Amino acid sequence: MKSSVIVFPGSNCDRDVAVALEKFQIKNQMVWHDESNLPKSDLVVLPGGFSYGDYLRTGCIASKSRIINDVLKHANRGGLVLGICNGFQILIETGLLPGVLLRNKKLRFLSKNVFLKVINVNSKFCLNYNKKNIIKLPIAHNEGNYFANNALLKKLEDRNLIAFKYCNEKGDINNTSNPNGSSNNIAGILNNGKNILGMMPHPERLIDPLLSGEDGSIMFESLLKSH
Amino acid sequence: MKISATVTLKKEVLDPQGKVVGQTLKNMGYKNIVNVRQGKYFDIELDETDKEKAKKIAEEICKKLLTNIVIEDYTINLK
Numbered sequence: 001m002k003s004s005v006i007v008f009p010g011s012n013c014d015r016d017v018a019v020a021l022e023k024f025q026i027k028n029q030m031v032w033h034d035e036s037n038l039p040k041s042d043l044v045v046l047p048g049g050f051s052y053g054d055y056l057r058t059g060c061i062a063s064k065s066r067i068i069n070d071v072l073k074h075a076n077r078g079g080l081v082l083g084i085c086n087g088f089q090i091l092i093e094t095g096l097l098p099g100v101l102l103r104n105k106k107l108r109f110l111s112k113n114v115f116l117k118v119i120n121v122n123s124k125f126c127l128n129y130n131k132k133n134i135i136k137l138p139i140a141h142n143e144g145n146y147f148a149n150n151a152l153l154k155k156l157e158d159r160n161l162i163a164f165k166y167c168n169e170k171g172d173i174n175n176t177s178n179p180n181g182s183s184n185n186i187a188g189i190l191n192n193g194k195n196i197l198g199m200m201p202h203p204e205r206l207i208d209p210l211l212s213g214e215d216g217s218i219m220f221e222s223l224l225k226s227h
Numbered sequence: 228m229k230i231s232a233t234v235t236l237k238k239e240v241l242d243p244q245g246k247v248v249g250q251t252l253k254n255m256g257y258k259n260i261v262n263v264r265q266g267k268y269f270d271i272e273l274d275e276t277d278k279e280k281a282k283k284i285a286e287e288i289c290k291k292l293l294t295n296i297v298i299e300d301y302t303i304n305l306k
Contacts, residue, residue, distance in 0.1 A: 056267075057295055064292070093295070100297045107243050147240070147298070 001026045001227040003043040006071065008033045008062045013048035013084065013204060020204040021045070024220040031067060038070035042227060043080040046071075046087030048140070048202060058101065058143045059089030068094060080124060080223070081196040085141055088188070088198035097191055097198045098156075099148040104141070105181025111140040114179055116187055116201060117167040120160050123194045124226035128218045134171045135215035137201035139179065139187075144200040146182040146189075153184055163188035163197055228273050228281045229306040232289055235266035240298045269293060278305055 003026045007014045014030065021028040021043075029039050033051075038044065051062035062068075075081045075096055083091035091097045104110055113136050118129040129135065148156065156162050164187040168177040178185045180200075188199030203216030236242045242264050249263035271288075275281045282305060289301040 056293070060292070060295075100295060102241070102298070103243060105241075105243065107247070 001042050001224060002040060003028045003045060004031045004039055004041040005029070005045045005047055006031050006033060006065075006067055007047070008049070008051035008065065008090075010051045010053055011047050011049035011086070013086075013202065016202075017045050017047050017084065017204040020207045020216065020220055023207060024217070024224055026220070026224065033062065033065040033067050035067050036070070038067060038074055041074065041079065043082060043223060044071055044074055046081070046083040046090050047204075048085030048087060051086055051090065054143075057093065059086060059091075059093040062086075062090045063093035072096070075191075075196055078193060078195050082125065083196075083198040084202055084204065085139075085144075085200055088200055089143060091196065091198040096196050097189055098152055099146055099183075099189070101143050101200075102145040102147050102181075103143050104145050104179075109140075109142040110144070110179055111138070112179070113138050114187075114201065115167050115169055115171075115177065116164045117171050117173060119162045119165055120190060120194075122160070123163065123190055123197065125190075125197045125219055125222055126163060127222040127225055129222070132215075132218065134167065134169075135218070136206070136213060137203060137215055138205050139201050141180070141200055144182065145180045146186045146200075148183050148186075156186070156189060157184070159192065161190045161192070161194070162186055163190050164199055164201065228275050228278070230271050230273060230281055230285045231304045231306065232269045232271065232285060232293055232301050233266055233304075234269070234289070234294050234299050234301045235264055237298055237300050267293075281305060 165185040206213040206216035245265040
């Protein structure tokens with residue numbers, strides 16, 4: 001399996017995700033945002049960070065980068081795209097995923113571990129979570145408050161396009177387990193074709209017992225298995 | 228030609244920063260504050276003399292870059 005991690009000025013989780021991909025024998029290449037050709041890839045990763053210092057709106061300037069034209073072509077051909085944190089914000093700004101990410105409800109930057117329930121275990125990203133669907137991953141963001149109107153929420157729920165929801169240790173999804181005010185506790189969503197996943201939590205940060213857990217590894221194992 | 232654009236969150240979208248600014252003003256003693264909405268302001272210089280054309284370009288850049296039309300509204304002023 002081949003992957004490309006797109007690096008923007010201000011990306012800061014690009015190397016973490018590259019380490020994770022390589023750990024699972026995914027052949028990875030780092031691709032600078034100003035390149036016009038995307039190398040042959042099965043998976044494109046838009047990493048976390050603060051691309052362009054979050055100028056104008058988070059992910060906005062990055063979404064107009066030269067390489068994005070090829071990422072759009074790759075995505076529209078059904079190629080896999082994973083956007084983590086700022087990568088999710090970029091996916092929203094490109095229009096590949098619907099809705100919007102607002103500032104956290106309490107206006108605070110959040111950096112902590114949260115529990116997540118894997119809602120859709122059928123996508124290529126999450127196959128292996130069928131054995132363990134309540135997981136713990138870190139979040140680190142200021143604009144992660146996913147907002148969608150009622151019609152869009154209904155569509156996401158009905159078509160099973162919600163990948164993750166914030167929950168508590170027992171898997172209960174409620175207001176107290178919602179760290180940032182997201183509609184319906186949404187932490188990650190898929191597109192209609194289920195080949196694009198955008199998520200605020202960081203799976204690449206939990207891929208080794210030394211990093212205090214391996215719940216993130218399951219995603220990379222799923223990607224390998226589905227390939 | 229100079230144009231300006233003001234971008235604000237739509238009325239139905241929660242504006243936490245505006246709310247905090249409003250609350251702070253009330254705390255400072257401005258009891259008659261009803262509501263505050265925070266936004267962004269852009270001054271744009273265009274190499275264009277035709278008013279209609281300038282307006283068209285301004286509309287386009289507001290839609291394509293300056294606003295996220297899902298949550299924000301914009302107003303354009305030609306000077």
